[in-house]
Amino acid sequence: MILFENVSKTYKNGTPALSHVSVNIEKGEFVFLVGASGSGKTTFLRLLLREEFPDQGRILEAGRDIASLPKWRVPYLRRNIGCVFQDFRLLPNKTVTENVAFALEVIGRPASTVASQVPQILELVGLGEKGHRLPHELSGGEQQRVAVARAFVNRPLILLADEPTGNLDPTNSESIMALLERINRTGTTVVMATHDQNMVNRMRRRVIELDHGEVVRDQVRGVYGVPEGVL
Amino acid sequence: MRNYLRYALRETLTNLWRNRMMTIAAVLTVAVSLSLVGSALLLRQSAAQASAQWQLGTRVTVWMAPTATSGEISSVHTQLRQLPIVKSCVFQSQYKDYLQSKSILPASEWTLLKPGDVPSSFICTPTVPNDAFTIQATFQHEPGVYMVTAPEQQIRQMNHTIRIVQVVFIVLAIVLMVSATVLILNTIRMAIFSRRREVSVMKLVGATNWFIRIPYITEGFVQGLLGSAVAMGAVWALKTWYPLHNEFSIGSSALWGTNIVVLLVGVLVGSVGSGIAIRRFLDV
Ligand SMILES: Nc1ncnc2c1ncn2[C@@H]1O[C@H](COP(=O)(O)OP(=O)(O)OP(=O)(O)O)[C@@H](O)[C@H]1O
Numbered sequence: 218m219i220l221f222e223n224v225s226k227t228y229k230n231g232t233p234a235l236s237h238v239s240v241n242i243e244k245g246e247f248v249f250l251v252g253a254s255g256s257g258k259t260t261f262l263r264l265l266l267r268e269e270f271p272d273q274g275r276i277l278e279a280g281r282d283i284a285s286l287p288k289w290r291v292p293y294l295r296r297n298i299g300c301v302f303q304d305f306r307l308l309p310n311k312t313v314t315e316n317v318a319f320a321l322e323v324i325g326r327p328a329s330t331v332a333s334q335v336p337q338i339l340e341l342v343g344l345g346e347k348g349h350r351l352p353h354e355l356s357g358g359e360q361q362r363v364a365v366a367r368a369f370v371n372r373p374l375i376l377l378a379d380e381p382t383g384n385l386d387p388t389n390s391e392s393i394m395a396l397l398e399r400i401n402r403t404g405t406t407v408v409m410a411t412h413d414q415n416m417v418n419r420m421r422r423r424v425i426e427l428d429h430g431e432v433v434r435d436q437v438r439g440v441y442g443v444p445e446g447v448l
Numbered sequence: 449m450r451n452y453l454r455y456a457l458r459e460t461l462t463n464l465w466r467n468r469m470m471t472i473a474a475v476l477t478v479a480v481s482l483s484l485v486g487s488a489l490l491l492r493q494s495a496a497q498a499s500a501q502w503q504l505g506t507r508v509t510v511w512m513a514p515t516a517t518s519g520e521i522s523s524v525h526t527q528l529r530q531l532p533i534v535k536s537c538v539f540q541s542q543y544k545d546y547l548q549s550k551s552i553l554p555a556s557e558w559t560l561l562k563p564g565d566v567p568s569s570f571i572c573t574p575t576v577p578n579d580a581f582t583i584q585a586t587f588q589h590e591p592g593v594y595m596v597t598a599p600e601q602q603i604r605q606m607n608h609t610i611r612i613v614q615v616v617f618i619v620l621a622i623v624l625m626v627s628a629t630v631l632i633l634n635t636i637r638m639a640i641f642s643r644r645r646e647v648s649v650m651k652l653v654g655a656t657n658w659f660i661r662i663p664y665i666t667e668g669f670v671q672g673l674l675g676s677a678v679a680m681g682a683v684w685a686l687k688t689w690y691p692l693h694n695e696f697s698i699g700s701s702a703l704w705g706t707n708i709v710v711l712l713v714g715v716l717v718g719s720v721g722s723g724i725a726i727r728r729f730l731d732v
C-alpha cells in the first residue's frame with residue numbers, strides 16, 4: 218500500500234529530515250512511527266500527502282508513483298488519505314456535525330450522502346448525541362474523536378495520525394487508540410507517529426523507528442524503546 | 449453541481465459582507481474610474497460626430513472685395529472651376545448677398561446699405577473636406593479676393609481641446625483602475641486570510657483547487673461588476689441630464705457601446721485583482 222524506496226529529503230534550509238528510507242507497508246497494517254523529536258516522523262507523513270517532494274528515491278501509494286501525479290490530481294490522492302493531528306484542526310465556528318460534513322461537502326459529495334454518512338460516523342466515534350455542539354464545548358478527547366470522524370468519513374484507504382494523543386490524558390488517549398484500532402480492522406492502513414511509550418509497548422504492533430532521518434529499526438511486534446538483548 | 453453553486457454563492461456573499469468596508473471602497477473606486485472612462489468615450493464619440501457633420505457641410509467661402517472688377521471675378525471663377533479639389537461652386541452676386549443681409553441686419557442699418565457695398569462671393573464645396581485649407585491658401589491672395597473662410601480651423605481647435613481632456617480623463621482613469629485593482633486584491637487577500645483554517649482543511653481532505661478558488665474569483669468579479677454598474681448609471685445620467693445639443697448629440701447605440709466597454713473593463717479589473725490575490729495568497 219505504501220512503499221518508500223531509498224527516499225531522502227532535505228529541506229530548503231539544508232536540514233536533512235529523511236535519508237535513504239526504505240519501507241514497505243501492506244494494506245491493512247497498523248504501524249507506529251517512533252523516534253526522538255526532529256527525527257523525521259512528520260516529514261514522512263508529509264511526503265505521503267505530497268505536501269513535500271522527496272529529493273531522492275520513489276514513493277508508491279496504492280501502486281502509483283506519487284511524484285508522477287500531475288498537480289491537479291493531488292486532491293484526489295488526498296481523498297484516499299485521512300489525517301489526524303495533535304492539535305485537532307477543527308473549524309471553531311462550525312458544529313461537530315458541520316465539521317464532519319464539511320469534509321464531504323468540499324469534495325463535492327451529494328447532500329444525501331452527507332446526510333447519511335455523518336450521523337453514522339459520529340455514532341462510530343461515540344458522539345452521536347453531541348453533533349450540535351461547537352468544538353470549544355467539547356473535551357480534548359472528544360475534539361480529537363471529531364477529527365478522527367472527519368478524517369474517516371470519506372472511508373480513505375490510509376489514515377495518517379501525527380501524535381494524535383499528544384495533547385490528551387491517558388484515558389482519552391486510550392479511547393482514541395481504540396478508535397484507530399477499530400478503523401484499522403475495517404481494512405484501513407493506519408500510520409501513527411507518536412511519543413507515547415506505554416501505548417506502543419502495550420499494542421505490540423509494527424514499529425518503525427527513525428533517528429536523524431534514518432530507519433534504525435523496523436520490528437513486526439515492537440515496543441517503543443530498543444528492547445534489551447536485541448542490540 | 450447545484451450544491452456547489454449554492455456553496456460558492458454563499459461563500460462569496462459572506463466574504464463580501466464580512467469585508468464590507470473594503471468592498472465599498474473597492475466598488476466606489478472602480479465606479480469613479482469607469483465613469484471617467486465612460487465620459488471620455490462619450491466625449492470622443494460626440495466630438496467625432498460633430499466633426500463629421502461639420503465636414504460634411506464644409507463650405508469654403510471666397511469673398512470678393514466689393515470693388516473687385518468683373519474680370520477679376522470671372523478669373524477667380526474659372527480657376528475655381530478648373531481646380532480638381534473643388535467639387536462645385538455657387539456664385540452669390542452682390543445683389544443676392546444684399547438681399548440676404550436683409551434677413552441678418554436690423555432694418556435701421558439695412559436701409560443704409562446699398563447693393564454696391566456688399567461683396568459678392570463663391571460658396572464652394574471641396575471634393576474632400578480636408579482640402580478646404582488648400583483652397584483657402586490658394587485664393588487668399590488672388591487679386592480681387594477680400595478673404596477666404598473655412599470652418600476647418602474651428603474643428604481642429606475643438607478636436608485639440610477634446611483630445612487634451614480625453615488624455616487627462618484616461619490617465620486619471622488608469623491611475624484609479626490600478627488603485628481599484630489593488631483594493632480588490634486586498635479585500636480578497638483579507639477574505640482568504642480570514643478563511644485560512646477552512647482553506648487548510650479543504651486542502652487536507654482533497655478539495656480541488658478550483659473548488660477552493662472560485663468563491664474568491666467570484667468575489668473580485670462581483671466587485672468589478674458592481675463598480676461598473678454604478679459607472680454605467682453615471683454615464684447614463686450624464687447623457688440624460690446634460691444632453692448635448694445639435695451636432696454633438698449622440699444616439700443611444702453609442703451609449704450602449706460605451707456601457708458595454710465600461711462593463712467589460714470593470715469585470716476585467718475585478719478578475720485581474722482576484723487573479724493576482726489567488727496566485728499570491730492561495731497557493732493550492
Ligand atoms: N518546513 C520545514 N522547513 C525546514 N526544516 C524543517 C521543516 N519541517 C521540519 N524540518 C526539520 O526537519 C527535521 C525533521 O522534522 P520532523 O518534523 O519531520 O520531525 P518529527 O520527527 O516530526 O519531530 P517531532 O517529534 O518533534 O514532531 C527537523 O530537524 C526539523 O527541524
Ligand SMILES: [Mg+2]
Binds near residue numbers: 259379
Ligand atoms: Mg512531528
